[in-house]
Amino acid sequence: MEQRPKAYVFDIFGTVVNWRYSLAKGLEASAQKIIDESAFSDVDEAVLARARDMTFSDWEWFAFQWYKRYINSGARPKDGQESGKAAGSDRGVQARWTLGGDAEKEQLVHLWHELDAWPDSAAAVTRFAKLGPTAMLSDGSVALLKSLDARNGLRFDQVWGSDTWMAYKPDPAVYLGAAEKLGLRPDEVALVATHLGDLRAAKKCGLKALYVERPFEERYTEAEIDEARRAGWVDMWVPYGPGGLLGIVERLEAMG
Known part of the structure; x- marks a missing residue:
């Protein structure tokens, strides 16, 4: 990237x-x-x-x-x-x-x-917001997502859910709709996610794909994960450990 x-x-x-x-x-x-x-x-x-x-x-x-x-x-x-x-x-x-x-x-x-946020989430979203607009892009409803945003002090700029699009990921309407609402080309928008399938679908729509590993979240097998890495499904890959969302934002900040 x-x-x-x-x-x-x-x-x-x-x-x-x-x-x-x-x-x-x-x-x-x-x-x-x-x-x-x-x-x-x-x-x-x-x-x-x-x-x-x-x-x-x-x-x-x-x-x-x-x-x-x-x-x-x-x-x-x-x-x-x-x-x-x-x-x-x-x-x-x-x-x-x-x-x-x-x-x-x-x-x-x-x-x-x-639901409680991961310990790094609120601080990371604050730092992401200094790099550009931030938005929730989930299959949950907007009402539910707003509750989670307020409960955890996440302070996303936008909250978009299944009732925003009347569609669910990996429907292209979700990813392309997000880019349209932001007034940007798809390649100017990045999806941050812990699920390779979600990221692959976003990348097929032209978005950048930023992958953060979280414990027990990936649904693919080890062989499929290795193939995804070799095939370049994502543009950035942050492993378990001290990385998390802060690991992604630190790499982005270093890009200048």
Whole structure:
């Protein structure tokens, strides 16, 4: 990449916010609250037993199933909503979804609005903003994304979600629409993301592709990742460790 991009659009789930840990933490805490109050309720003992046996790793697995259904659904729910029963139908972990009543389930849906950013995200976005406009570019709804922006003090210049485009990544309308809204050519805009498939689709539309590795986020196999590296799917590749979003912005700042 010879020239620094003029604007930066960001994938959010996994790239900017640590959805896996955040959801698992919230699910575990809400389950424990109901377990603690079970003496005063009529919750089925078998359900309680399954919930008591779940480790934090189990909750992370549960969170992944929930997230997978969210991002793979053809009719994606707005504001991060998802069917609890559908999310927990595997391996019997629907235990949590049968704990409590409708009010508790509604609280779980709100966990999507309480996702925590990766520790480097807010500082990195501030530095990106000195290089050009910044925007959220996610398949989440605008309302959900605004909640995450405010909660984590991210201060993106623009917030664009699935209801902005009535389309989902990797539809070219999303990437090209972002460039159009910014008033720039696609090659003047960079997508920052932790998913190679997202970046490859953006690059096919002419955008620059900046890849940041995050723990457990990449869905490709090791062989596919190696092929992506050799084939030049991305313009910048920042590995695990001390890199993160700050690693990308530091390289960009060094370009002058």
